[in-house]
Amino acid sequence: MRHILLSIVLIGILLLSACAPTTTPPVETPSTQQQTYTLSISISPSGAGSVSPLSGQYKAGARVTLTATPASGYTFDYWDGDASGSSATSQITMDSDKNVIANFTQITYDLTIDVVGNGTTSPPAGIHSYSLGTEVELTATPEIKAGNLAAGAVT
DSSP states (O other), rough: OHHHHHHHHHHHHHHHHHSSSSOOOOOOOOOOOOOOEEEEEEEEEEESSSEEEEEEEEEEEEEEEEEEEEEETEEEEEEEEEEEOOOSSEEEOOOEEEEEEEEEEEEEEEEEEOOOOSSESOOOOEEOOOOOOOOOOOOOEOOOOOOEEETEEEE
């Protein structure tokens, strides 16, 4: 009877150890840094404005608000590349490397030249566009007809 009891205890211990959950020791992994992506900013045409923040490295998932500021004589036009829209601000999410182009347009002013009567102008009559700060020389030349001359004077 003693052998039977000892056998039952041994079988019980074996069954309990076989059914017990096994734990696997944690696998050692090297320390991983958070993923970063590169934001590259271009200005077109060069010198027409600026964008903040500047090009650089950003953490994965970061939301970056871009702000375009035109230089004197320019206006912001639109975003191109990985940003879009025509507002001076745009948001992008850094989920990959991004290339963004800020496009600016030079401000122009129209000069309208009309001729009343007979004669010509330089530049000729019409609408002409000029950039901020452009100096324009205007010349008006009257039409002289032989019948308009009296003693060498133009009338």
